[in-house]
Amino acid sequence: NTHMILALDITDREEALKIAEDVWEFVDAIKVGYPLILATGLGIIRELAEFTPVIADFKVADIPNTNRLICDQVFEAGADAVIAQGFTGRDSLDACVEIASEYRKDVFVVSEMSHPGGADFMQPVAEAIAKMALEAGAFGLVAPATRPERVKKIRKIIGDKLTIISPGVGAQGGRASDVIAAGADWVIVGRSIYKAKFPKEAARQIAEEIQDEIRGEY
Numbered sequence: 001n002t003h004m005i006l007a008l009d010i011t012d013r014e015e016a017l018k019i020a021e022d023v024w025e026f027v028d029a030i031k032v033g034y035p036l037i038l039a040t041g042l043g044i045i046r047e048l049a050e051f052t053p054v055i056a057d058f059k060v061a062d063i064p065n066t067n068r069l070i071c072d073q074v075f076e077a078g079a080d081a082v083i084a085q086g087f088t089g090r091d092s093l094d095a096c097v098e099i100a101s102e103y104r105k106d107v108f109v110v111s112e113m114s115h116p117g118g119a120d121f122m123q124p125v126a127e128a129i130a131k132m133a134l135e136a137g138a139f140g141l142v143a144p145a146t147r148p149e150r151v152k153k154i155r156k157i158i159g160d161k162l163t164i165i166s167p168g169v170g171a172q173g174g175r176a177s178d179v180i181a182a183g184a185d186w187v188i189v190g191r192s193i194y195k196a197k198f199p200k201e202a203a204r205q206i207a208e209e210i211q212d213e214i215r216g217e218y
């Protein structure tokens with residue numbers, strides 16, 4: 001377990017597969033989203049699933065019926081988990097959880113986003129979203145590595161019942177060890193790996209930083 005997820009926001013299929021092949025041993029999952037899928041098609045999910053589990057980051061944020069239709073497509077395409085927004089409310093989230101459970105797959109819910117604007121409107125509702133995600137039977141939350149103190153707060157609310165995956169490490173200024181110390185289970189890293197001159201080395205370094213932090217805790 002490396003406690004690291006690769007965010008593969010690359011728009012060239014060959015390049016994306018090359019990076020996945022290069023770094024898969026240092027990550028526990030690959031997160032794909034609009035940039036890669038819109039550029040290369042949904043079929044890339046099955047190709048990447050050869051290397052690791054795939055998290056489909058579509059930030060699903062619609063009415064329950066549309067959420068159901070979206071999640072069906074995502075899981076039919078071979079994804080192991082989907083990311084949904086929480087602000088659309090309990091019924092919309094329930095729809096995602098319902099479809100995921102039919103496929104025996106997982107839902108992650110965004111509580112608050114990692115960019116500076118994520119503090120504008122999302123932060124005040126993040127704790128309510130975290131509680132809702134817990135009650136709805138989601139698998140985990142997406143919480144910001146750029147604000148470890150917020151991850152700590154969210155962890156207090158949800159206890160050990162939900163997994164926290166945390167983007168914002170490296171390019172956005174967060175540190176992997178800080179957010180793991182704050183209670184995240186996995187860090188999500190994109191540019192710091194796929195834009196590095198040597199992606200494998202970059203991945204290895206962050207993985208080591210995480211392992212050092214975890215060892216230090218015991």
Ligand code: BMP
Nearest residue numbers: 007112113114167168171172189190191
């Ligand atoms: P990077 O390490 O290059 O900053 O990539 C972070 C990834 O996590 C991107 O795919 C981004 O869309 C996603 N993400 C984020 O950065 N902050 C959030 O709050 C939620 C996200 O999904």
